Amino acid sequence: MARQSYPGGMTTEVPQDAAAQDAEWLRLDRQICFSLHAASRAFNGVYRAVLEELGLTYPQYLVMLVLWEHGETPVKKLGEHLRLDSGTLSPLLKRLEAAGLVHRERSTRDERSVVVRPTEQGGALRARALRVPRRIAAATGLTPEEIRDLRTLLDRLTTALDTAAREGVPDRG
Amino acid sequence: MARQSYPGGMTTEVPQDAAAQDAEWLRLDRQICFSLHAASRAFNGVYRAVLEELGLTYPQYLVMLVLWEHGETPVKKLGEHLRLDSGTLSPLLKRLEAAGLVHRERSTRDERSVVVRPTEQGGALRARALRVPRRIAAATGLTPEEIRDLRTLLDRLTTALDTAAREGVPDRG
């Protein structure tokens, strides 16, 4: 997995003309950075438009998707599903609760835990959300196969990146 | 481009058992949503770790990449390159200026425009940034071919999504 060959036939071994190669890498990095960043925000923008009529933001929609699929869920579990910590979830859930879509209640079995469940209104929203995914898929202009490929690639990417982040990113291969 | 067939052999024509299909789509949407959202944040996390020693955030790095490649650039142009508006760029540039990395000056030719250029210190930072892309690429665990494929897919995605966002996302195909 390590030791791959790269653009100029270069390997992760110490190259001879590192400076010139580095400059080229900087250009490539700019491109991939931009692509990913732009795609992420473009996706966000389409979801924003589609979710507007539901009164949900994109992260709020993700939370509701989990609740619709699994029902009553502790904040901790929500965080694991979504890879979000309480610093993000607490205020988000507070807003969902203020909107009357979810109910939060401290567990009696373990009073550290807070259990979140959709309210009746929150459950009813699912019916209106059902047509969202089709519209998003249409907006991507990708075939189902391409969507699947993209997802596979993204999941591999996430796993690798998370591992790298945990173990530290080496300066040289 | 429109009118694609989907999972159950369904087309964008009015389907017969829309409800059951919709429920399945909701599950798929949860998956692709999560994948993209997670990948985006995982990428961000790795950049955060690598850029920490440069004292840059990820968006600040993107700005510096543009400035290193093109030199003196008006805020407007920066925004076009990065697809960011002044509401994001103004405070970001203010922080970069406070850090001594860029200089901002109102153009004398057109006093609406503000021109940004790297300071000497900002230019010097490029040397230290040169090794960043290699480390990121290593962290992805992807081959150069896969990186290229990913970029192609992401660019197509962004174009399609931006078009859909501009033209409005249809409820039914």
Next chain:
DNA sequence: CGCAATCAAGTTGTGCACAACTAAATGGCG
């Protein structure tokens, strides 16, 4: 010319992401 439309940057307000921290409950161990 004079004025309305346009344009660039900046400001304000809302929401998300995340690091660092606090507070309270729990569980294990001497």
Next chain:
DNA sequence: CGCCATTTAGTTGTGCACAACTTGATTGCG
């Protein structure tokens, strides 16, 4: 039992994204 490490939510502070708005400069047209 009593104490401490761990766990779970929540809070605080910083920075980004974006919509809506303000301000001031420029442009174009009657």
